[in-house]
Amino acid sequence: MPLADIKEGLRDAKAVDTVVEMLGQRFGSRCQTGRALREQHAHTTSYIPPQPPDAVVYPETAEEVQAIVRLCNEHRVAIVPFGVGTSLEGHVNAPSGGICLDMGRMNRVIEVNQADLDCTVEPGITRTQLNSYLRDTGLFFPLDPGADATIGGMAATRASGTNAVRYGTMRENVIALEAVMADGTLIRTAHRARKTSAGYDLTRLLVGSEGTLGIITSVTLRLQGIPETIAGGLCAFPTLEAACNAVVMTIQMGVPVARIEILDAMQMKACNAYSGLNYAQVPTLFVEFHGNDETVAIHSRTFGDIAAEFGGSDFQWTRDPEERARLWDARHNAYFASLQLRPGANGLSTDVCVPISRLAECIAGTQADIAELGLLAPIVGHAGDGNFHVLALMDMQDRAEIDRVEEFVRRLNSRALSMDGTCTGEHGIGQGKQRFLVEELGDALQPMRQIKRALDPNGILNPGKIFALET
Amino acid sequence: MPLADIKEGLRDAKAVDTVVEMLGQRFGSRCQTGRALREQHAHTTSYIPPQPPDAVVYPETAEEVQAIVRLCNEHRVAIVPFGVGTSLEGHVNAPSGGICLDMGRMNRVIEVNQADLDCTVEPGITRTQLNSYLRDTGLFFPLDPGADATIGGMAATRASGTNAVRYGTMRENVIALEAVMADGTLIRTAHRARKTSAGYDLTRLLVGSEGTLGIITSVTLRLQGIPETIAGGLCAFPTLEAACNAVVMTIQMGVPVARIEILDAMQMKACNAYSGLNYAQVPTLFVEFHGNDETVAIHSRTFGDIAAEFGGSDFQWTRDPEERARLWDARHNAYFASLQLRPGANGLSTDVCVPISRLAECIAGTQADIAELGLLAPIVGHAGDGNFHVLALMDMQDRAEIDRVEEFVRRLNSRALSMDGTCTGEHGIGQGKQRFLVEELGDALQPMRQIKRALDPNGILNPGKIFALET
Numbered sequence: 001m002p003l004a005d006i007k008e009g010l011r012d013a014k015a016v017d018t019v020v021e022m023l024g025q026r027f028g029s030r031c032q033t034g035r036a037l038r039e040q041h042a043h044t045t046s047y048i049p050p051q052p053p054d055a056v057v058y059p060e061t062a063e064e065v066q067a068i069v070r071l072c073n074e075h076r077v078a079i080v081p082f083g084v085g086t087s088l089e090g091h092v093n094a095p096s097g098g099i100c101l102d103m104g105r106m107n108r109v110i111e112v113n114q115a116d117l118d119c120t121v122e123p124g125i126t127r128t129q130l131n132s133y134l135r136d137t138g139l140f141f142p143l144d145p146g147a148d149a150t151i152g153g154m155a156a157t158r159a160s161g162t163n164a165v166r167y168g169t170m171r172e173n174v175i176a177l178e179a180v181m182a183d184g185t186l187i188r189t190a191h192r193a194r195k196t197s198a199g200y201d202l203t204r205l206l207v208g209s210e211g212t213l214g215i216i217t218s219v220t221l222r223l224q225g226i227p228e229t230i231a232g233g234l235c236a237f238p239t240l241e242a243a244c245n246a247v248v249m250t251i252q253m254g255v256p257v258a259r260i261e262i263l264d265a266m267q268m269k270a271c272n273a274y275s276g277l278n279y280a281q282v283p284t285l286f287v288e289f290h291g292n293d294e295t296v297a298i299h300s301r302t303f304g305d306i307a308a309e310f311g312g313s314d315f316q317w318t319r320d321p322e323e324r325a326r327l328w329d330a331r332h333n334a335y336f337a338s339l340q341l342r343p344g345a346n347g348l349s350t351d352v353c354v355p356i357s358r359l360a361e362c363i364a365g366t367q368a369d370i371a372e373l374g375l376l377a378p379i380v381g382h383a384g385d386g387n388f389h390v391l392a393l394m395d396m397q398d399r400a401e402i403d404r405v406e407e408f409v410r411r412l413n414s415r416a417l418s419m420d421g422t423c424t425g426e427h428g429i430g431q432g433k434q435r436f437l438v439e440e441l442g443d444a445l446q447p448m449r450q451i452k453r454a455l456d457p458n459g460i461l462n463p464g465k466i467f468a469l470e471t
Numbered sequence: 472m473p474l475a476d477i478k479e480g481l482r483d484a485k486a487v488d489t490v491v492e493m494l495g496q497r498f499g500s501r502c503q504t505g506r507a508l509r510e511q512h513a514h515t516t517s518y519i520p521p522q523p524p525d526a527v528v529y530p531e532t533a534e535e536v537q538a539i540v541r542l543c544n545e546h547r548v549a550i551v552p553f554g555v556g557t558s559l560e561g562h563v564n565a566p567s568g569g570i571c572l573d574m575g576r577m578n579r580v581i582e583v584n585q586a587d588l589d590c591t592v593e594p595g596i597t598r599t600q601l602n603s604y605l606r607d608t609g610l611f612f613p614l615d616p617g618a619d620a621t622i623g624g625m626a627a628t629r630a631s632g633t634n635a636v637r638y639g640t641m642r643e644n645v646i647a648l649e650a651v652m653a654d655g656t657l658i659r660t661a662h663r664a665r666k667t668s669a670g671y672d673l674t675r676l677l678v679g680s681e682g683t684l685g686i687i688t689s690v691t692l693r694l695q696g697i698p699e700t701i702a703g704g705l706c707a708f709p710t711l712e713a714a715c716n717a718v719v720m721t722i723q724m725g726v727p728v729a730r731i732e733i734l735d736a737m738q739m740k741a742c743n744a745y746s747g748l749n750y751a752q753v754p755t756l757f758v759e760f761h762g763n764d765e766t767v768a769i770h771s772r773t774f775g776d777i778a779a780e781f782g783g784s785d786f787q788w789t790r791d792p793e794e795r796a797r798l799w800d801a802r803h804n805a806y807f808a809s810l811q812l813r814p815g816a817n818g819l820s821t822d823v824c825v826p827i828s829r830l831a832e833c834i835a836g837t838q839a840d841i842a843e844l845g846l847l848a849p850i851v852g853h854a855g856d857g858n859f860h861v862l863a864l865m866d867m868q869d870r871a872e873i874d875r876v877e878e879f880v881r882r883l884n885s886r887a888l889s890m891d892g893t894c895t896g897e898h899g900i901g902q903g904k905q906r907f908l909v910e911e912l913g914d915a916l917q918p919m920r921q922i923k924r925a926l927d928p929n930g931i932l933n934p935g936k937i938f939a940l941e942t
Contacts, residue, residue: 113826113828114723115719115723115826115827115828116826116827116828117722117723118826157668158666158667158668158672159668160666164666168643169666171666171672171675172639172643181917181918185914185917186914187912187913187914187915187917187918188912188913188914188915189912189915190893190912191888191891191892191893191911192826192891192892193824193825193826193856193857193858193887193891193892193893193896194824194826194827194856194857194858195629195631195635195640195642195824195856195858195893195896195897196629196824196893196895196896197628197629197630197679197893197895197896197897197898197899197900198893198894198895198899198900198904198907198908198911198912199679199900199908199912199915199916199919199937199938200676200679200680200684200919200922200937201629201642201672201675201676201678201679202915202918202919204642204672204675204676205671205672205675205676205922207672208668208670208671208672209671213671214918224725225723225724225725227725248586251588252585252586252588252696253696254695254696254698254761254762256727290725291725294769295766295769298765298766353664353665353666353667354664355584355586355587355589355663355664355665356586356587356665357584357586357587385664385665385666386664386665387664387665387666416664417662420662420663420664421662421663421664422661422662422664422666422667422668422669423669424667424668424669425664425666425667425668426666426668427668428668429668429669429670433669436669437669437670440662440669441658441659441660441661441669441670442658442659443656443657443658443659444658444659444660444670444673445670446652446656446658447652447658447673447685447926448670448671448673450925450926451671451676451922451925451926453925454921454922454924454925455918455921455922466670466671467670
């Protein structure tokens with residue numbers, strides 16, 4: 001299992017004591033060592049056991065982050081950056097102990113440039129906090145990974161979500177970053193121009209680096225104008241393949257769908273039960289269009305025609321916000337609906353991503369595995385990107401069941417890789433997917449490790465994540 | 472001047488002789504040392520003097536590239552990758568001598584996946600060759616930097632061009648790369664999924680690395696469906712500011728413009744003279760919309776309304792391909808038209824990029840410098856991205872004029888940086904912009920150099936580009 005790979009070398013009790021004492025002197029009540037708080041900061045929603053840090057520190061400025069990083073680097077003590085703890089692959093665990101940097105107090109909006117459709121924020125702001133702040137500007141930050149994650153956390157895991165098909169992922173939406181490197185240097189990776197060819201793309205290198213190369217202290221983001229009109233709807237299909245073919249055709253025809261989500265029959269069953277709905281328990285697409293009254297109507301009609309061509313039911317869509325919310329309710333509550341399929345069970349949420357031409361086959365194979373292994377595991381996917389999630393419900397006391405879930409995850413990732421896909425479309429590697437990363441990228445891990453060693457020679461930044469340096 | 476920074480340490484005549492002899496034995500006529508051919512491979516369109524390599528080798532496979540790189544690494548001989556030589560900042564110069572890798576024979580299309588809208592090609596194929604190949608598939612590769620550059624070269628310089636405002640740059644359009652690293656290892660940076668959170672983004676690190684981190688041997692690209700309908704048109708404005716305000720409003724309203732180009736009065740004068748046209752010699756926007764008959768009409772009308780609001784002339788637009796070509800003729804021939812303003816002069820093409828809210832001010836300041844320094848230098852810009860080019864026409868025998876152009880370029884870059892912009896939106900750093908890169912990113916050059924040293928410890932890959940390691 002991945003955890004076997006984790007480096008323990010940093011754990012020098014005396015060094016940690018020294019650092020914690022010095023941080024206590026400087027930060028007072030903003031440096032905490034209580035057990036409950038430390039455990040809360042190692043909270044993960046995966047089945048990986050929590051590994052708490054030795055202390056939690058709450059910096060308020062980039063200068064404070066620099067001071068903490070310098071101190072930890074000098075004493076070879078690990079640093080684990082923390083947003084709100086919504087990551088799914090053990091990213092905030094502290095296998096080598098050390099200092100958790102809770103970025104929650106660095107949650108200011110630094111500037112909004114309305115004419116340029118950009119803003120610069122501190123990393124601890126959450127996406128809904130940002131959108132509340134922006135409301136009066138007519139702009140919004142579109143990315144929606146479901147959870148109310150922090151912008152810093154989303155950048156660090158290269159997050160995306162339901163509307164990446166239209167607006168891209170954090171890769172496309174981060175214009176620039178400020179980050180504290182392992183030696184305490186504060187760098188700015190770029191300025192505010194929409195595009196640049198000036199040197200190595202450090203922005204993109206830090207986006208998705210999961211806190212292992214630098215601590216993000218500010219993020220400059222692209223924003224979008226709030227659409228004049230949003231249309232939403234849903235459409236049931238006789239088979240998975242039919243639904244996926246409709247998705248492929250929609251993308252191929254360049255219909256600018258803002259969201260296009262697939263829910264499998266089991267997920268629809270869960271949604272019906274949870275929300276008292278009566279939808280057909282068959283593969284269903286939920287779609288959304290952004291534009292004005294005229295363009296969303298054109299695109300909705302085009303999508304309806306495509307859906308009909310592939311045997312989809314009558315496409316119900318609306319421009320009315322309340323009606324749209326009602327239609328989309330099943331999708332929005334999918335996660336909680338799934339958990340209610342088996343009250344008391346834990347849910348392991350995993351993700352893979354494949355070329356969209358392989359999506360139907362990949363989901364069908366996954367469903368066959370679920371059946372064969374006797375699991376309860378609904379599927380919901382960002383179909384336009386070929387990205388889907390399986391929420392495996394399991395009893396954490398039942399070792400045999402956990403083993404079956406692990407076997408299931410292994411098969412899921414191998415299948416995605418065999419289809420030219422990736423072991424993670426948006427959750428990241430963390431601790432949970434390290435062996436799949438090796439399977440996926442092989443020799444490309446060597447330059448990754450060389451970069452890690454060059455930028456963080458003492459290995460203090462979020463050790464034990466993405467790859468164990470020794471392997 | 473930037474050239475002072477260039478490292479000469481690699482130039483060991485005996486090592487070069489050994490390597491050239493061994494390459495001659497293996498590659499026969501695919502290893503050339505004739506002076507004319509070597510000089511041709513150091514051809515640049517900048518005013519930086521050509522620096523030819525010691526030999527030019529034409530690999531045909533990734534394995535051959537690996538063998539060449541291993542040999543050069545062992546003997547500490549420089550390697551300069553070469554596409555078709557359309558780069559503008561001295562990227563293909565060989566200041567340390569060594570081997571030019573002409574990738575022109577690696578120009579095959581490896582696969583096209585129509586349903587997934589992607590293809591994988593060898594780096595030496597040019598963008599028009601690729602689009603010819605794709606014609607029957609209903610797909611196209613949208614990026615258009617003007618020159619018929621190779622896909623490998625475009626990836627290496629993070630190129631873009633007129634329709635980046637709609638389709639993004641090479642940063643957004645390269646899905647994955649294969650590259651030979653300095654030690655000869657062949658890596659694949661990703662597979663074909665539309666998005667991934669699997670490890671460091673080596674794809675984006677190599678895109679824009681100008682051949683200094685690895686030699687690209689295959690590129691997987693996003694493709695687009697050929698639009699059902701293209702509409703194009705142009706609109707004259709009373710002032711630069713009015714034109715730029717129309718651009719800002721267009722972007723802010725989310726009008727999905729496919730191209731939106733600005734030509735200044737001098738450029739319009741050049742175009743009129745070159746093509747026998749009679750346009751008003753005032754700032755003019757050329758726009759293009761991609762969609763179907765219905766959507767391009769909606770978007771053209773919206774744009775026309777915006778233009779009128781800012782005092783634009785009647786917006787002339789058309790869906791007719793011939794008529795559109797006629798309207799766009801001035802823009803397409805802008806480069807050649809400019810050269811004709813002063814026959815026999817050399818043109819120095821430079822680029823900067825600023826947030827679009829600063830574009831008018833930045834261009835106005837640039838025009839004032841042109842006047843003050845007594846230069847002839849038309850301006851054309853990808854206004855939707857805040858990116859513009861100045862073509863300074865100069866007599867290469869006139870040292871005083873060259874000095875004035877250098878002063879002009881210095882002011883242009885400083886102005887862009889003072890406006891939160893970048894010293895290059897799409898041309899790259901090469902040899903010509905190294906001092907501006909330092910001015911732009913400061914401490915961020917340190918991790919860039921650390922990465923360079925980690926991945927290419929002997930400094931054999933395109934030495935003297937982006938940054939001189941010693942500074």
